[in-house]
Amino acid sequence: MAGNSDPLTPRAKLAVTAGKAVAAASRAAGRGSGSVIGGKIALRLDPDLLARLAQNLDVILVSATNGKTTTTRLIAEALRAAGPVVSNALGANMPAGITSALAGGSEAKFGVIEVDEKYLAGVARDTDPKCIALLNLSRDQLDRAAETRMLAENWREGLAGSKAVVIANCDDPLVVWAASSSPNVVWVAAGQMWKDDAWSCPSCGGVMQRPGEDWFCGECGFRRPTPTWALSGDHVLDPHGSAWPIHLQLPGRANKANAASSAAVAAVFGVPPQVALERMYQVQAVAGRYDVVQFQNRDLRLLLAKNPAGWLETFSLIDPPPAPVILSVNARGADGTDTSWLWDVDYTRLTGHPIFVLGDRKLDLAVRLEVAGQHFQVCENLDQAVQLCPPGRIEVIANYTAFQDLRRRVGN
Structure with missing residues (x-):
């Protein structure tokens, strides 16, 4: 069980301090939370740091x-x-991010x-x-x-x-x-x-x-x-x-x-x-997921769906038709670059919803929706999609990096 004895060696303490400094510099430069780069530096200085912090x-x-x-x-x-x-509430879930999170929890x-x-x-x-x-x-x-x-x-x-x-x-x-x-x-x-x-x-x-x-x-x-x-x-x-x-x-x-x-x-x-x-x-929202935000005088609910299983669950909780739906798909490193998974998602579940499509791979998604017999419009960006949406709360479903892009755009 947890005790009060300090498990950290001088080397481990140095690693933690250096990791926090690098993370702070990363945040100051506007490059995100810094938890991953901070954790990487800390682990380089003490490869056993994760085990020591968990002790x-x-x-x-x-x-x-x-x-x-x-x-x-x-x-x-x-x-x-x-x-x-x-x-590690923000989801940095590989060893560097985990090390960073534990380094902040001495009590x-x-x-x-x-x-x-x-x-x-x-x-x-x-x-x-x-x-x-x-x-x-x-x-x-x-x-x-x-x-x-x-x-x-x-x-x-x-x-x-x-x-x-x-x-x-x-x-x-x-x-x-x-x-x-x-x-x-x-x-x-x-x-x-x-x-x-x-x-x-x-x-x-x-x-x-x-x-x-x-x-x-x-x-x-x-x-x-x-x-x-x-x-x-x-x-x-x-x-x-x-x-x-x-x-x-x-x-x-x-x-x-x-x-x-x-x-x-x-x-x-x-x-x-x-x-x-x-x-x-x-718990009201988790790293922006399920948040309802105001953008261009409209209510947008932000929903993350990264793979076929996630999309299926997400479709089950959106408002009924004719609630407008914006779909955004990227295929960057963190998403996986192969979008063939789109063919495993049952987009017929969106029948009756006005659909607006954006993201780096909007054309891949458009082809998939076409085959599913859905009516949709391809848009250049979120601003255009929101302007085209009919009345009602807008359900915005996006995969990982597309979700981060949307959060930045709406200031969430």
């Missing part, structure tokens, strides 16, 4: 393809009921850390987490992410024998396969809307059977484990069968699922579900 913390790691930034925020809010928390008891899927095994090795939350795995950044089965295998090998309590979504076969190597797993029925990455058995390659909400492999017997926590409508069911109402300002089924997993994590540290779920109400 006096109860560390919780959160990883998934979708929802990890939001879930990290929800867990952090819930655990503040039990002590001070340090967290903290808990470290609630979002981790990029590809780095989970390494960060778990460095930080000796008490708890790891695994939410989902689906295709993302096609040009450079290993396919999902390989990521699940990477998690499985990296977590084998881990002493951490693993909180895992039993509705995602890839997550179940990854978590099954761990000796201490708590299964949460958090649901899975996007199923297209889990039709073949991760254990043997056989065809997955999916009767109702259940799933199993007809060939090797790999099957959905029995959950001890579950999302049920607007409630979380705990291991005793008690139903606790979910209090959220964040919209949509996916965020209720995130809250269910977060409540299960909080319980590991003695925070009861009622307290955890009430504290989650504080």
Whole structure:
């Protein structure tokens, strides 16, 4: 548990100081938060710094393809009921960003850390987490992410024998396969809307059977484990069968699922579900996501959707037609440069919405919408799109760098 002894060597303290100085210089130059460059410098000066910073913390790691930034925020809010928390709340989720975040939390008891899927095994090795939350795995950044089965295998090998309590979504076969190597797993029925990455058995390659909400492999017997926590409508069911109402300002089924997993994590540290779920109400927006902003005298709601699973969940929470929808897609480094994933998204769900398209890859998106039989207009920029939108709150859906571009334009 967290203590007050100082785990930092003189070299580590120098690394932390240098990292903070570089981060401050980066911020002053208007180049973002500086957390990544600061963390990189600090790790170069002391390669063991992440492990040293984690030494006096109860560390919780959160990883998934979708929802990890939001879930990290929800867990952090819930655990503040039990002590001070340090967290990488802005989503810098690779070792440099994580190191930067932990360097700022000398008084903290808990470290609630979002981790990029590809780095989970390494960060778990460095930080000796008490708890790891695994939410989902689906295709993302096609040009450079290993396919999902390989990521699940990477998690499985990296977590084998881990002493951490693993909180895992039993509705995602890839997550179940990854978590099954761990000796201490708590299964949460958090649901899975996007199923297209889990039709073949991760254990043997056989065809997955999916009767109702259940799933199993007809060939090797790999099957959905029995959950001890579950999302049920607007409630979380705990291991005793008690139903606790979910209090959220964040919209949509996916965020209720995130809250269910977060409540299960909080319980590991003695925070009861009622307290955890009430504290989650504080979270209104997460790094700009779900924010409603005023721009050109219009209300715009900013929604992030980075991959097919994310777009599917986002379509389920937008206002009904004829609410106008602006879609923006880029394909820069942080997005992945391959836009073929657009063909995996069911854009017929936007039927009846006036659609406006922008972003670096607006023409790729336009072709996809054309094939889906949607009516849309291609626009040069956000200003033009907003001027063309008919009345009503505007739903703005964008992938990662397009979302950052939009936030800068609206001053968010």
